[in-house]
Amino acid sequence: MWKQKTQLTEVDAPELQGQEARLDPATELPAPTAEEELDDQADGEGGEAAEPAAQTEFEQMKAERDRLLDRLARLQAEFENARKRAERERAEFREFATGSVAEQFLTVLDNLELALKSKGSAEQLRSGVSLIVKQMEEILEKMQVKAVPTVGEAFDPRFHEALGTVERDDLPDQHVAEEIRRGYKVRERLLRPALVRVAHNPKQVDE
Numbered sequence: 001m002w003k004q005k006t007q008l009t010e011v012d013a014p015e016l017q018g019q020e021a022r023l024d025p026a027t028e029l030p031a032p033t034a035e036e037e038l039d040d041q042a043d044g045e046g047g048e049a050a051e052p053a054a055q056t057e058f059e060q061m062k063a064e065r066d067r068l069l070d071r072l073a074r075l076q077a078e079f080e081n082a083r084k085r086a087e088r089e090r091a092e093f094r095e096f097a098t099g100s101v102a103e104q105f106l107t108v109l110d111n112l113e114l115a116l117k118s119k120g121s122a123e124q125l126r127s128g129v130s131l132i133v134k135q136m137e138e139i140l141e142k143m144q145v146k147a148v149p150t151v152g153e154a155f156d157p158r159f160h161e162a163l164g165t166v167e168r169d170d171l172p173d174q175h176v177a178e179e180i181r182r183g184y185k186v187r188e189r190l191l192r193p194a195l196v197r198v199a200h201n202p203k204q205v206d207e
Contacts (some may be wrong), residue, residue, distance in 0.1 A: 008029055012144065050098065052115060077143070088140075088143060089189075104142070107130060107135070108135055108136050108169055111131070112132055115132065122198045140184070144187055145184055145186050146184065146193065147185060147194075148183035148193070150176045150183070150196050151176050152172065152175060152176065154172075155175060155196070158190070159185065160183070160193055161193040161194065161195050161196070162198050162199075163180060163195055164197070165197060165198045165200040167199075167201075167202065168200065169201055169202065169203050171199040171201060172199070172201060172204065173204040174199070175199050176196045176197075176198060176200070177196075177198060178197040179194060179196055180196060181193070181194065183195070
């Protein structure tokens with residue numbers, strides 16, 4: 001008789017020693033059960049169904065990526081257009097503001113040229129220049145540009161630049177005694193400081 005193991009390689013009968021072992025078809029491994037056949041069939045169908053599903057998911061992700069890239073490109077283009085538009089508007093505003101200011105000073109320039117061509121006396125020339133200065137101050141006032149108060153005011157380093165001191169007993173110590181160059185400000189923003197000399201009152205210092 002045959003010894004049936006995982007693999008049949010030996011026989012019990014001595015007379016069959018050295019001969020090739022052969023399995024009777026009736027003794028071959030049993031056929032797979034119906035449950036095993038269903039499992040194998042399900043595995044095959046699952047693999048075939050998983051491949052189209054993965055392909056569909058890949059196509060969806062690719063379409064989403066393309067949509068996001070297109071949206072990003074559009075946003076970048078809109079941002080660049082907005083930046084250029086803002087720069088153009090700022091340039092146009094600067095030109096308009098500059099033109100508006102320059103236009104107001106054209107009359108002042110005309111009067112200065114007339115004063116240079118005048119053949120009147122020194123007193124007449126002085127009077128004409130005084131009128132031009134007054135006209136200039138009116139224009140600056142419309143633009144809310146005002147002179148920095150100086151003489152008699154307490155020295156304020158925010159608006160005054162001291163060029164030295166002068167001894168004065170008729171002014172409080174550390175007050176502006178002289179104005180050398182007028183300073184200006186727009187509302188409370190300083191355009192340029194006033195150049196001044198500051199009073200030094202020895203009487204107050206001694207006290």
